[in-house]
Amino acid sequence: MNLSSSVKRSDIEVTDVYMRNADMVYKIAYLYMGNEADAEDILQNVFIKFIKSETYFMSVNHEKAWFITVTKNECKDVIKSVWKSRREDIKGRNEGVHIDRYDEGESAEVLEYLKELKPNYRVTLYLYYYEEYKISEIAGMLSRSESTIQTWLDRGRKKLKEKMGGDKLERII
Numbered sequence: 777m778n779l780s781s782s783v784k785r786s787d788i789e790v791t792d793v794y795m796r797n798a799d800m801v802y803k804i805a806y807l808y809m810g811n812e813a814d815a816e817d818i819l820q821n822v823f824i825k826f827i828k829s830e831t832y833f834m835s836v837n838h839e840k841a842w843f844i845t846v847t848k849n850e851c852k853d854v855i856k857s858v859w860k861s862r863r864e865d866i867k868g869r870n871e872g873v874h875i876d877r878y879d880e881g882e883s884a885e886v887l888e889y890l891k892e893l894k895p896n897y898r899v900t901l902y903l904y905y906y907e908e909y910k911i912s913e914i915a916g917m918l919s920r921s922e923s924t925i926q927t928w929l930d931r932g933r934k935k936l937k938e939k940m941g942g943d944k945l946e947r948i949i
Contacts, residue, residue: 785827794823796836797843800907803887804844807898808851810891818850825850840907844917848899889939897932900925 798819805818825846833839890898896918903909903917911929915922 790823790827793826793839797840798823800840801843801847803902803906804847804899805851807887807891807902808848808895809854814854818847818854821850822846841913841917844903844907848918851895886936886940889936892939893932893935896928897935900928901932901936904929 801822802815802819805822806812806815809815809818822843826843831842833842887902890901893901899918900914903914904911909917911922911925914920915925918925920928
């Protein structure tokens with residue numbers, strides 16, 4: 777729901793929303809972008825959009841879905857931008873950089889393997905297992921059919937199992 781353009785967000789409101797969503801936004805951005813620097817830029821851009829937005833959320837789930845959708849769209853915009861397509865990454869730049877900025881142990885290890893998958897598999901698996909969304913909810917957020925999401929989950933699991941080894945993955949997921 778949008779309100780008049782005179783809406784101002786308080787520092788407390790922005791801080792509360794940031795604390796609830798920053799971890800998730802960062803992880804999704806990292807899975808799309810594949811590196812920490814771009815993920816941090818996306819995190820910043822998404823929250824700037826939130827601060828400037830006149831959107832008010834009906835529930836925590838509505839808020840979370842808004843952040844997932846805006847993050848996905850922001851990542852796609854950066855990926856298809858001229859700047860990104862003409863940029864060369866410095867070799868080895870991401871060596872030693874891990875997504876466990878917010879996670880520890882096996883969860884962080886799975887996220888590291890996830891980043892090696894295609895973006896549609898990574899994000900779908902993340903939303904399903906880490907954010908615990910249902911297939912129908914993921915389909916709505918990613919603007920895809922439920923059967924497509926189910927296919928991405930199945931293929932993503934198989935690819936992840938190949939990369940990690942079946943026993944290890946079965947224990948974690």
